[in-house]
Amino acid sequence: MRFESTLQFANLVSVDDQDQPAGFEPDRLTVNAMIPPQVAFERFLREKHTRFEEKYAHIAGRIAVEDLPSAQLYRWFVDWMNRQLSDIGVNSTGGVALPPLHFELVSVHNDVAAAHVFEAEEFTFIVMTQPMFDEMLRLSRRLVEQNRAFMSLQIAPSASPPEIAQLLLLMQFSFVTSHEYSHLVRRHLEDHQPHAAAIGESLCQTQELDADGYGIYHELAYFFQGGGRQLASQWLRISAGKALENSILSCFLLSIMIQFCARWAGKMQVESDLGGEHPPLPVRIEYAILFVEMWCREVGAMSTPWMTDGTIKDYFAAAARLFPPEMKAAWDQQMSWLKSPRSEQYRDQIRRGIDRLRTGKE
Numbered sequence: 001m002r003f004e005s006t007l008q009f010a011n012l013v014s015v016d017d018q019d020q021p022a023g024f025e026p027d028r029l030t031v032n033a034m035i036p037p038q039v040a041f042e043r044f045l046r047e048k049h050t051r052f053e054e055k056y057a058h059i060a061g062r063i064a065v066e067d068l069p070s071a072q073l074y075r076w077f078v079d080w081m082n083r084q085l086s087d088i089g090v091n092s093t094g095g096v097a098l099p100p101l102h103f104e105l106v107s108v109h110n111d112v113a114a115a116h117v118f119e120a121e122e123f124t125f126i127v128m129t130q131p132m133f134d135e136m137l138r139l140s141r142r143l144v145e146q147n148r149a150f151m152s153l154q155i156a157p158s159a160s161p162p163e164i165a166q167l168l169l170l171m172q173f174s175f176v177t178s179h180e181y182s183h184l185v186r187r188h189l190e191d192h193q194p195h196a197a198a199i200g201e202s203l204c205q206t207q208e209l210d211a212d213g214y215g216i217y218h219e220l221a222y223f224f225q226g227g228g229r230q231l232a233s234q235w236l237r238i239s240a241g242k243a244l245e246n247s248i249l250s251c252f253l254l255s256i257m258i259q260f261c262a263r264w265a266g267k268m269q270v271e272s273d274l275g276g277e278h279p280p281l282p283v284r285i286e287y288a289i290l291f292v293e294m295w296c297r298e299v300g301a302m303s304t305p306w307m308t309d310g311t312i313k314d315y316f317a318a319a320a321r322l323f324p325p326e327m328k329a330a331w332d333q334q335m336s337w338l339k340s341p342r343s344e345q346y347r348d349q350i351r352r353g354i355d356r357l358r359t360g361k362e
C-alpha cells in the first residue's frame with residue numbers, strides 16, 4: 001500500500017455511539033470490476049457456506065458499514081482501509097501484479113479474533129473479524145487509561161484519552177492488515193516458493209516474519225511520511241517536528257506490543273491462508289523491533305536510543321499488564337526457552353531463513 005491517498009479527517013465516534021445522521025453513500029471501490037466488491041464477497045461466502053468449507057464456517061457475514069453513520073468507527077476504518085487498497089502504488093508492490101483488493105469487516109459465530117486473506121475470482125479479500133477490531137479498541141482504551149500520567153506527560157499533553165486510544169487502534173489495525181497484504185505482495189500464497197528448498201521446514205515461520213517486516217515498513221512510511229502523519233498530528237494535537245515523531249514512534253511501538261500480546265494471550269494467531277505454524281510470539285516481537293530499528297536508521301534517518309535505554313522493556317510491561325497475571329508466567333517460560341542454548345539451532349534456522357527471504361541471497 002502506498003498509504004498516501006488523501007484522507008478526510010472525521011471526528012470519530014465510538015462503536016456503540018450511532019447518533020450520527022445516516023443515509024450517506026460511501027464511495028465504494030468499484031474500479032476494474034464488473035460487480036461491486038461487497039456483492040462479490042457475499043457471493044464468495046455463500047458459495048463456501050454451500051459447500052460446507054470448514055475454513056469459512058465461523059464467518060456469519062460482512063458488516064454493512066454503508067448503513068452506519070460516516071463517523072462511526074467500523075464505517076470509518078473500513079472506508080479508510082479500502083481507500084488505501086484502491087491506491088496501491090508500484091513502489092509498494094515492488095512490481096508484483098495484484099488483483100483488485102477489498103477489505104471487509106465480518107461478524108462471526110464465535111468470538112474468534114483473526115484476520116485472513118481470501119483469494120476469489122475477481123478480488124482478493126482482506127478480512128478482519130469484528131471481535132478482533134473490538135479487542136483492539138478495548139485494549140487501546142485500557143492501555144491509555146492505565147497509563148494516564150505517561151500519556152499526558154510523554155505522548156500527548158493536549159490530547160484527550162479517546163484520541164490517543166484512537167491512534168493506537170489505527171496503528172494496530174493497519175499493522176494487522178498490512179501484514180496480510182504483505183503475504184500477497186511477497187507472494188507467500190503462491191504455489192512455488194522461490195526459496196522453499198533452501199529454507200526448508202521453517203519456510204512458513206520465516207514468511208510470517210517477512211510479512212511482519214514488510215508490513216512494518218509500510219506502516220512507518222505512512223505514519224512518518226504519508227497521510228498518517230497528519231492524522232497522528234490531529235489526534236495527538238501536536239503540530240509538527242521532533243515531538244510529533246517521538247510520539248508517533250512511541251505509539252507505534254506500544255501498538256505492536258499490544259497486538260502481539262493479544263495474539264499471544266491467544267484465542268488465535270493472526271492467520272492467513274498459509275496453514276503453517278507461526279513463530280513463537282517473543283521471536284515475532286524481537287524481529288518486529290529489529291525491523292522498526294532498521295527502518296528508523298535506513299529510511300527515516302533517525303537515531304534509535306529507545307533500543308537500549310529501557311523503553312522497549314517498559315512498553316512491553318505496559319502491554320503485558322493488559323492481560324491476566326497468570327499469562328505472564330507462561331510467557332516467561334517461553335522467553336527463557338528462547339534465551340537458552342536449547343533454542344540455538346531453532347533461532348539460527350529462522351535467522352538464515354529470514355535473511356534469505358529478504359535478500360534473496362544465501
Ligand SMILES: [Zn+2]
Pocket residue numbers: 179180183208211270271272
Ligand atoms: Zn501471516
